[in-house]
Amino acid sequence: MPETLPTTQAGQSASDNEKAGLMAAIQEAELPPLLAALAHVSGDLSLLTDDLCPPLPPMKTSIVPQGGMSAQAQQRARTLILEKLLWLREHKVNSASAPDMATLERIITFLTGGASHDYLPLLEHELALDADHGAPKWTKDQVAPQRDFKVVVIGAGASGLAAAHRLNQSGLPFVVIEKNSDVGGTWWENNYPGCRLDTPNYAYSFSFAQKEDWPEQFSIQKEIRDYLRGISKDMDIRRHVRFNTIVTSATYDEKRALWQLELRDANGKGETLACQAVITAVGQLNQAQYPNIPGIDTFSGTAVHSSHWPQQLDVEGKRVAVIGTGASAYQIVPAIAGKVSSLKVFQRNAPWTLPTANYHEKISAGMLLLFKEVPYYARWFRFWQFWISAEGRLPFVHADPAWKGKHAVSEANEALRQDLVAILKKQFADRPDLLPKVIPAYPPGAKRMLRDNGVWAAALKHEHTQLITEPIAGITKHGITTADGQEHDVDVIVYATGFHASDFLDTITVTGRNGITLKQYWNGDAKAYLGINIPNFPNLFCVYGPNTNLVVNGSILFMSECAVEYIMECLRVLLQEDAKAMECREQAYLAFNEEIDAANARMAWGASDVSSWYKNKKGRVSQNWPHSLLRYWQMTRTPALSNYKLH
Numbered sequence: 001m002p003e004t005l006p007t008t009q010a011g012q013s014a015s016d017n018e019k020a021g022l023m024a025a026i027q028e029a030e031l032p033p034l035l036a037a038l039a040h041v042s043g044d045l046s047l048l049t050d051d052l053c054p055p056l057p058p059m060k061t062s063i064v065p066q067g068g069m070s071a072q073a074q075q076r077a078r079t080l081i082l083e084k085l086l087w088l089r090e091h092k093v094n095s096a097s098a099p100d101m102a103t104l105e106r107i108i109t110f111l112t113g114g115a116s117h118d119y120l121p122l123l124e125h126e127l128a129l130d131a132d133h134g135a136p137k138w139t140k141d142q143v144a145p146q147r148d149f150k151v152v153v154i155g156a157g158a159s160g161l162a163a164a165h166r167l168n169q170s171g172l173p174f175v176v177i178e179k180n181s182d183v184g185g186t187w188w189e190n191n192y193p194g195c196r197l198d199t200p201n202y203a204y205s206f207s208f209a210q211k212e213d214w215p216e217q218f219s220i221q222k223e224i225r226d227y228l229r230g231i232s233k234d235m236d237i238r239r240h241v242r243f244n245t246i247v248t249s250a251t252y253d254e255k256r257a258l259w260q261l262e263l264r265d266a267n268g269k270g271e272t273l274a275c276q277a278v279i280t281a282v283g284q285l286n287q288a289q290y291p292n293i294p295g296i297d298t299f300s301g302t303a304v305h306s307s308h309w310p311q312q313l314d315v316e317g318k319r320v321a322v323i324g325t326g327a328s329a330y331q332i333v334p335a336i337a338g339k340v341s342s343l344k345v346f347q348r349n350a351p352w353t354l355p356t357a358n359y360h361e362k363i364s365a366g367m368l369l370l371f372k373e374v375p376y377y378a379r380w381f382r383f384w385q386f387w388i389s390a391e392g393r394l395p396f397v398h399a400d401p402a403w404k405g406k407h408a409v410s411e412a413n414e415a416l417r418q419d420l421v422a423i424l425k426k427q428f429a430d431r432p433d434l435l436p437k438v439i440p441a442y443p444p445g446a447k448r449m450l451r452d453n454g455v456w457a458a459a460l461k462h463e464h465t466q467l468i469t470e471p472i473a474g475i476t477k478h479g480i481t482t483a484d485g486q487e488h489d490v491d492v493i494v495y496a497t498g499f500h501a502s503d504f505l506d507t508i509t510v511t512g513r514n515g516i517t518l519k520q521y522w523n524g525d526a527k528a529y530l531g532i533n534i535p536n537f538p539n540l541f542c543v544y545g546p547n548t549n550l551v552v553n554g555s556i557l558f559m560s561e562c563a564v565e566y567i568m569e570c571l572r573v574l575l576q577e578d579a580k581a582m583e584c585r586e587q588a589y590l591a592f593n594e595e596i597d598a599a600n601a602r603m604a605w606g607a608s609d610v611s612s613w614y615k616n617k618k619g620r621v622s623q624n625w626p627h628s629l630l631r632y633w634q635m636t637r638t639p640a641l642s643n644y645k646l647h
């Protein structure tokens, strides 16, 4: 595919060469959003015929290509698309305004198969055709020009950047405190071999910072890190960030309605910072968890946690052990299997994997060309990616209380399980010794399901690889011993053993009203109203807080955007009402969490007793959002003031 296509000169009809070039690009295109973009840009809604409407079959094991359009429908769509592209060129159409509401709804109905009307505002927000719908509709100058009000954001990862961007738009003074030397959070820290997205990339981007030219379907770590760094520059955020600085404590002074933050920089120098509101955006997955294995400190080789991979560590030719088979190990193992002299993978529970043929694929040259050729195609494509992975798999992970059996939670979940097992049987047909080890003994969806394009199976079957399911008994100077008495001598141990995810805000001593600390209030069971507010901690707001993590529906950036927009609304209320502080009522907090707990118990991750980072030490699912994206969106549009005390 050439990088540019021959173009029609004014008044000329398209050459065969040009038509062939366009058709080659169309062959590589995702057709439903291309039809949508062309209908939008040309205003010709007759493109959106019923026979071309993508039927969007249920997602089950994988997302079907082209929304499930028949081969015949695809063929007809390609012909219509070519005609329309030639028309655009002939008429020199290279821009368009946002469609009117009726047209927009017609196009969205076509793409979504008639999504419920409730979704429309959410979908328009994601498209952001005419405007940035999440931008605050107020500024500090408008609502409280005289008020001294400063916000501190803790963390400059994706959530912190979203918060900083919205604060910038509102004109509220703010500072971001970041422990690392650059922005990006988890995408700055994790640079292990093979690190990449496992959410489709266009969907894993902010509605307010859409990017047309992602290089891959699931881009590598560097691309995401650079995207976030780009946002920090383009949105003028960096000058507000204090890098290499940690917050050690945050204490609320009730009389003055001020938060006092103790900071420490990389040289150990301390400082106190006062502000009226704190937004925590510290992430859930960055406190490395090392296993509690006897002898762990005695190993004389190189020991690394997946999230702290030393840049200079080269495992080429080395004997390597990887402990864990979660999302991090799942990317590390295939990336190093062909380089090391031996690889021992220590598995406690096998991961469920979802077939994803395009997991390592680039965005095709044809798609990139069409993104340039057709205004808004990239936006409609992002919208499409968002929609097809939004709620589609939820029905397969709902638990049926009447269902009997440990390996599934419902009939639909069992059907998904059967399909996934059939795929594993195929992948490991030549290694019957491995097959029983790679079939998980828990229901699909009880833990995170991982993207599979065959490289995991290939790595496990590699001649240098050994998959060890015998429990680990200890670690010695030379390596790892298993319960059967075997000694596995290695040069490097990789701890891909996850994070202290449920210990929210554990590294900061947060003290609220009446001297109560978060640790005391939570007592090992972190909760928040909407994942955002906690009683006794006025003007403290969390992004990606308790119970806001997603398991199967879509991109976590969506949840962060929702939370940030809600927080901005809370700040507006504070300023407009001239209130000093806003505090969530305990009743709202308790009722919200009671409902969330009941809903999580009805999901595969709550119904199953398998261990996972979704549950805290008390066994409560403290991480996950059990409902649809729509529900979180609706709940975070504006604060219900009856759930708050304004001081």
Ligand code: NAP
Binding pocket: 195, 196, 197, 198, 199, 285, 291, 292, 293, 306, 323, 324, 325, 326, 327, 328, 329, 331, 346, 347, 348, 349, 448, 472, 496, 497, 498, 499, 611, 612, 613
């Ligand atoms: P994880 O999912 O918590 O997996 C930890 C692994 O270590 C599990 O296989 C666990 O076994 C094992 N393990 C823990 N302690 C052990 C012990 N004492 N002995 C033996 N095995 C032990 O952690 P992760 O892989 O770092 O992933 C965490 C989350 O980060 C993911 O779920 C995902 O949300 C995110 N992540 C995302 C990406 C991406 O987007 N590309 C990449 C990496 C991570 P059990 O299963 O038996 O507990």
